[in-house]
Amino acid sequence: MQADQNNTQTDxxxxxxxxxxxxxxxxxxxxxxxxxxxxxxxxxxxxxxxxKDKYVRVHADMENMRRRQERERLDLMKFGLExxxxxxxxxxxxxxxxxxxxxxxxxxxxxxxVEAFAEGMIMVRRQLVEVCSxxxxxPIVAKDAPFDPHLHQAIQRIDSADVKIDTVGNEYxxxxxxxxxxxxxxxxxxxxxxxx
Numbered sequence: 734m735q736a737d738q739n740n741t742q743t744d745x746x747x748x749x750x751x752x753x754x755x756x757x758x759x760x761x762x763x764x765x766x767x768x769x770x771x772x773x774x775x776x777x778x779x780x781x782x783x784x785k786d787k788y789v790r791v792h793a794d795m796e797n798m799r800r801r802q803e804r805e806r807l808d809l810m811k812f813g814l815e816x817x818x819x820x821x822x823x824x825x826x827x828x829x830x831x832x833x834x835x836x837x838x839x840x841x842x843x844x845x846x847v848e849a850f851a852e853g854m855i856m857v858r859r860q861l862v863e864v865c866s867x868x869x870x871x872p873i874v875a876k877d878a879p880f881d882p883h884l885h886q887a888i889q890r891i892d893s894a895d896v897k898i899d900t901v902g903n904e905y906x907x908x909x910x911x912x913x914x915x916x917x918x919x920x921x922x923x924x925x926x927x928x929x
Contacts, residue, residue: 870910
């Protein structure tokens, strides 16, 4: 029988690929663990496990990033004005020099005290305007300007023969813009051209 096997393997009438395939089938039947489906299934399960691990890591990274951003946002809200307040400290110092804590209205009766107080207030105002300007807060020029409803809030209208277009008369409260954005309109009276 061994001779028959040897003849089969060396028989030139049987193509070599058929001889090889019969050996593969035989070897497949003797080893049931090497089924093609099992290898692929194991490979897919490993891939699923890897993807789950990656998902968990990415999810954790995203959660950590969200927490970090929230912390940074809260810090920005808490400490974002620090620069402005540092710049306002000299203004506060000037107020304290101009008006000491133990100061009373009665202490401001002599002319020298009144003059010193007025000079102190002028200095404080100048410092405050400089700090505000440094940080982008600019006053809106309103007096005698053409009325602009985007910048001015009319609280009174007055007919006037002196104007040809609606013009700001009196300014009751100054308006301000922060870096070009309106934060408070100027409260004004508006002179309107009289009909005659």
